Amino acid sequence: MWGTGALRAHLLAAGLAGTVATSREANLRSYRLFAARDPRVLLGLDPVRGWDEAELLRLMADKCGVSGDPAHRSGPDAIDPERTLQALDAFAARLGEAAARRVPVLLGTGHPHRLLGFYVALADALSAAGCLVLTPAQGRCVDITTRFGVRTHLLDYVRGVALVREPGPSGGGRVPGAHSHSPLPVRVALEGAAEVGGPLPELVVGDHGWVCGAGQLGIEAIGLADTDDPALFVGEAEGQVSVVVPLDDGVRSDHYRPLTRYVLNRACLSR
Numbered sequence: 001m002w003g004t005g006a007l008r009a010h011l012l013a014a015g016l017a018g019t020v021a022t023s024r025e026a027n028l029r030s031y032r033l034f035a036a037r038d039p040r041v042l043l044g045l046d047p048v049r050g051w052d053e054a055e056l057l058r059l060m061a062d063k064c065g066v067s068g069d070p071a072h073r074s075g076p077d078a079i080d081p082e083r084t085l086q087a088l089d090a091f092a093a094r095l096g097e098a099a100a101r102r103v104p105v106l107l108g109t110g111h112p113h114r115l116l117g118f119y120v121a122l123a124d125a126l127s128a129a130g131c132l133v134l135t136p137a138q139g140r141c142v143d144i145t146t147r148f149g150v151r152t153h154l155l156d157y158v159r160g161v162a163l164v165r166e167p168g169p170s171g172g173g174r175v176p177g178a179h180s181h182s183p184l185p186v187r188v189a190l191e192g193a194a195e196v197g198g199p200l201p202e203l204v205v206g207d208h209g210w211v212c213g214a215g216q217l218g219i220e221a222i223g224l225a226d227t228d229d230p231a232l233f234v235g236e237a238e239g240q241v242s243v244v245v246p247l248d249d250g251v252r253s254d255h256y257r258p259l260t261r262y263v264l265n266r267a268c269l270s271r
Contacts, residue, residue, distance in 0.1 A: 002262040007088075008081050011247070014255040017065075017081035020248040022227050024077045027066060030228040031056040043231040044183025044213035048238045056230050063233045064246040077227055079246050087245040088259065092266035094203070094222050094243055095122065099129035099269055103202035106134045108162035108186055110208035111249050112177035115224065116161060118256040122205060123160035125269040133160040134201055137192025144182045153178060155185055162189055162210070183213025190217065207232075207249065215240035224249055 002010075011017040033041045035053045051059075054070065061068030065080025098105060105126055107119045127133045135157040142153045142164055153164035156177065163177035164185050186209060193200050204214035204221040211223035215235050222243040225232040229249075235241035247259075264270045 002258050002265070004085055007258055007262050008085060010255075010258045011081045011084055015251050016247045016255060016259075017079040017084045019076050019078050020227065021250060022077060022248060024067070024072060024075050026228045027060070027077050028053075028057075028073065031060070031230055034230045034234070040181065041229075041231060042212070043181055043209045043229070044186075044216050045231045045235050045240065046216055047234055051234060056234075059233055059237060060227060060230060063236070063244070064227050066227050079227060079248065084245060084247050087243060088263060089266060090243045091222055091245050092263045094220075095126070095205070095263065095269065096267035098203045099126055099131055099267065101202075102130040102132075104132040104134055104199040105203045105205060106136075106162065106186075106189060106201035106214070107160060108189070108204070108206040108210035109177075110163075110180040110182070110206075110210065112158070112163040113179065114250060114253050115207065115256060116158060116163070116176050117253055118224075118260050119161040119205065120159045121260045121264065125264050125267075125271070127160065128271060129269060132199060134189075134193060134199065135160060135162070136196070136198060137189050140188050140192055142182070142184050142188050144180060144184055153180070153185075155188055162186075162206075181208045183209035183216070186210045186213040187217075190214070190219075211235070211241055211244070215242075226250070 030041050031053050060066045065083050066077045107123050109115050123133050140155045156165050165177050207223045211221040212231050215221040224245045226249040232244045236244045
């Protein structure tokens with residue numbers, strides 16, 4: 001059983017919070033691009049109002065605990081573990097409410113190498129609680145703009161969690177999926193569900209474009225986000241996203257297991 005104190009210590013020891021690997025330069029670059037409404041960092045969100053860099057820095061300092069000093073331009077940045085814990089509690093509460101109501105849910109990740117196990121555990125627990133875990137449009141092509149140009153990916157599911165793969169042969173050595181910030185996969189999934197007259201999700205759980213893309217379409221969305229992904233926190237501030245948990249989204253996958261146990265326990269979904 002992971003209590004608050006033990007999880008706080010783990011967040012700091014694993015680099016999930018405290019001083020994190022995401023650099024100050026990367027954060028400020030993302031805030032600058034978001035202020036310019038660069039689609040690479042909007043992640044499918046259409047902000048209600050304009051956000052300049054100074055406003056974004058204040059928001060991220062409030063939501064994540066990054067340094068609010070505009071003169072801090074380089075080196076490490078930080079996430080306040082107390083903010084992570086508070087958001088994890090809110091995240092767990094939303095999962096618990098969804099499970100109690102047995103609503104249809106959709107889970108998806110743009111970080112399959114790191115976060116797939118976290119979401120798979122949530123999908124298993126929600127399914128066991130009576131929620132329908134949706135897997136629409138499996139195998140559908142999604143054309144995603146990358147730094148190498150437009151690349152065709154395939155929408156796939158691993159134990160109820162959506163991700164995108166680059167086309168190729170399957171096999172034991174197959175990678176878990178591709179890293180993606182795009183909102184197109186969640187749009188394709190939702191279109192696929194609508195086309196067959198199936199249920200639409202009442203809650204989307206994930207990261208990157210899965211959260212922003214769903215929230216922009218008016219579907220309740222909750223997720224995880226690093227300090228260089230301001231779109232999710234802007235979405236939360238403007239009301240399109242329900243809960244965002246600030247943490248480093250690039251540490252070893254096994255470091256997220258204590259978060260899984262903590263969230264499932266708080267959501268009363270532990271088995």
